[in-house]
Amino acid sequence: MMAQSVLHKANTRSIADHGWLKSFQTFSFAGNYNPERIQFGALRVLNDDYIDGGTGFGEHPHDNMEIISIVLEGALKHEDSMHNVAVIEPGEIQVMSAGTGIYHQEYNKDEKHPAKFLQIWLFPNQRNVKPRYQQERYDSRLLPNQFTQILSPDKEDEGVWIYQDAWFHLGKFDAGVHLEHPLKKEGNGLYIFVIKGTIQVNGQDLAERDGFGIWEIESLQINTQTEAEVLLMEVPMNF
Missing domain, CATH: 2.60.120.10 (Jelly Rolls)
Incomplete structure (x- = not known):
């Protein structure tokens, strides 16, 4: 892939x-x-x-x-x-x-x-x-240096729900944090929006308010270079 x-x-x-x-x-x-x-x-x-x-x-x-x-x-x-x-x-x-x-x-x-x-x-x-x-x-559910699910397609899951196989996660991070984020559904893509700070995603440097879409992957590798706030939007690429 x-x-x-x-x-x-x-x-x-x-x-x-x-x-x-x-x-x-x-x-x-x-x-x-x-x-x-x-x-x-x-x-x-x-x-x-x-x-x-x-x-x-x-x-x-x-x-x-x-x-x-x-x-x-x-x-x-x-x-x-x-x-x-x-x-x-x-x-x-x-x-x-x-x-x-x-x-x-x-x-x-x-x-x-x-x-x-x-x-x-x-x-x-x-x-x-x-x-x-x-x-x-x-x-109130946000934990430091972790992504928290805030939207999904499931009424019983964490966060609000919508009529789409999409998941949103939001996190606030210290500098120097490394984490991996897996996709929820095969074939989906991830769009990363940096609300604050600078990060690196799968080798791509991103600054405040940059957006980066990536697909045909199984997971993301994220490194924070400063304190950062990041929104991940996993969405179907074909629908």
């Missing part, structure tokens, strides 16, 4: 600057189109969003997409057509299975300070499901 990979350095991402919102987009999104960066397997959107205080996304629709939000700083207030009203804070993950269709809106809860969050979309493995919402804290 010969490993295949794709590197997306932080400074190669598209930028959408709307004044109140600055969005750094790994893959093609809205008006930013790059035919070579449409998706990584089932991973369709990875937006690194900065929202000014007191602003946010007005009501808008989604359908047939698994939509995941991970807040890094600040807090987001969420409301949707399923009558959910919630605040998402750092250390929490939110998922919506849009299915047959939903409307939602998200605003920075703080009037003065910016909020930062990752907006992630995955193609589902079932279409036109009944829309659903789920939110869960994961920070």
Whole structure:
């Protein structure tokens, strides 16, 4: 098996600057189109969003997409057509299975300070499901220098669940840590996003906000060069 990979350095991402919102987009999104960066397997959107205080996304629709939000700083207030009203804070993950269709809106809860969050979309493995919402804290389960599962396809497993054979793991690490991370399912790929710090993955150096997709592998070898926070997204490459 010969490993295949794709590197997306932080400074190669598209930028959408709307004044109140600055969005750094790994893959093609809205008006930013790059035919070579449409998706990584089932991973369709990875937006690194900065929202000014007191602003946010007005009501808008989604359908047939698994939509995941991970807040890094600040807090987001969420409301949707399923009558959910919630605040998402750092250390929490939110998922919506849009299915047959939903409307939602998200605003920075703080009037003065910016909020930062990752907006992630995955193609589902079932279409036109009944829309659903789920939110869960994961920070209380984080152990130092280990990856913690925060998303899976199994309702009974750790973390939130989605309609896709995908697993997300997040970890915070000291410098000089070495670990191996196995894949959950044969044929899947792994997309690594460095939230903070610098690391090396299977010999590839990655810095803050770099993305690295790798597939046709059985496991990852990760070495942290500084203190680091890392998100691993395992997704089907063919679906």
